[in-house]
Amino acid sequence: MPEKAPREAVSRRSRPAKAPLSQDAVVTTGLELLSRHGLPGLSLRKVATALDTGPASLYVYVSNLDELRSLVLDRALGDVARSGGGHWRSRVKDILRSYAEVLMGRPGLAELALTTMATGPNALRVIESLLAALIEGGMDPGAAAWGVDLMQLQVTGIAAEQSARTGQEDALGPMARATAAASPQDFPHIHALHEELLSGSGRSRFEWALDALIEGIARTPRPTS
Amino acid sequence: MPEKAPREAVSRRSRPAKAPLSQDAVVTTGLELLSRHGLPGLSLRKVATALDTGPASLYVYVSNLDELRSLVLDRALGDVARSGGGHWRSRVKDILRSYAEVLMGRPGLAELALTTMATGPNALRVIESLLAALIEGGMDPGAAAWGVDLMQLQVTGIAAEQSARTGQEDALGPMARATAAASPQDFPHIHALHEELLSGSGRSRFEWALDALIEGIARTPRPTS
DNA sequence: ACCTGAACACCGTTCAAGT
DNA sequence: ACCTGAACACCGTTCAAGT
Helix, strand or coil, X not given: CCCCCCCCCCCCCCCCCCCCCCHHHHXXXXXXXXXXXXXXXXXXXHHHHHCCCCHHHHHHCCCCHHHHHHHHHHHHHHHCCCCCXXXXXXXXXXXXXXXXXXXXXXXXXXXXXXXXXXXXXXXXXXXXXXXXXXXXXXXCHHHHHHHHHHHHHHHHHHHHHHHHHHHCCCCCHHHHHHHHCCCCCCCHHHHHHHHHHXXXXXXXXXXXXXXXXXXHHHHCCCCCC | CCCCCCCCCCCCCCCCCCCCCCHXXXXXXXXXXXXXXXXXXXXXXXXXXXCCCCHHHHHHCCCCHHHHHHHHHHHHHXXXXXXXXXXXXXXXXXXXXXXXXXXXXXXXHHHHHHHCCCCCXXXXXXXXXXXXXXXXXXXXXXXXXXXXXXXXXXXXHHHHHHHHHHHCXXXXXXXXXXXXXXXXXXXXXXXXXXXXXXCCCHHHHHHHHHHHHHHHHHHCCCCCC
């Protein structure tokens, strides 16, 4: 039962007033769809449908799917915490922890980050604050530059592993089964360590990995080429 | 102009003798297609066409695309060098170097490895030899177990970055442009370090990353939980 | 058990045409 | 310049039917 048109006619059109397209709108609904349906939700056709148009229309605002993915990733990275205070080392860990939490906070986002490089302002801000903290900690600037790369990759990888793990109903996935079944003759060390290989809460492994990285990066001289 | 049938009739059939299907055949042609056409080449439909059948037929040997990908990855990992002799540390580096070379040796393989966990015998063999070398080096077995994970992830990530870079004609991709354009006000450290961020041959960065990882893993005590 | 053809429900991208 | 419909050339997966 449609109500009567309120007040004045809505300028020539009747429908819900379909917001105008824009890159911002495209990226926003892309992130929404990702959040709701994971990686398969982030398709040009689905974004187009959500915006009540055809897929061809999006090419005005985005040059292809890869660009959309990278824009959506950067948008999501806007939630990474600003670097707070405290000792440089705990600041580095805070940033990376927040980074991991953001990646794990939406289904498919960590996996997206693994295959897409974000180059927008939010990604740059994360890099910038990591560099600042490391350099403040007295780290050689060159090592800091290379190290940031390592840290981000590592954290992204851990986040992807972790969220793949929680996405499935079986807690540990095929790797657990494979290592558990590894024959003691062919794979003695795996056999002996198969519990260790998968042990530890995600949390404690994460903290350990960060410490190991920071330690290694700080102590390893770069080649003098 | 078909020649006359040679010798005897080829048991009831005329055509090129279409090899029988098998999981092995499916994986082999999957790896072939990947090698020739990169990641887009590795599709169930293309494998089916190459094997002169329909896509539905493959489901007898492979339960879905993900399984095919993980089988193809493991097959490719068969080329990773067996652990040679020498000091444990150089052995670790040799294995990881070979692992990276294998991943970069076929287009799309490193990217595949980033999103797919190989759990076959070849993947296990790589893990086994890394564990053996680290433990021989006196590393705490628990740290070795966690560390192997870190190393593989890191090397896979570097390989993917590197082969994405050589796959494109522009040497450095959008990250270079983004960091080069970073404003000195908003991103002072990136601005100051933007050459360092992208400097160094792949080779020297790789070696440095391995040393940093080994160093960090060896020195960082695991939490006593 | 193995294999098939046909269908289903999707994709990204392009292009000529309209405004 | 922006937007569109329709087409093109693909996908993975399922299913009823055959052998």
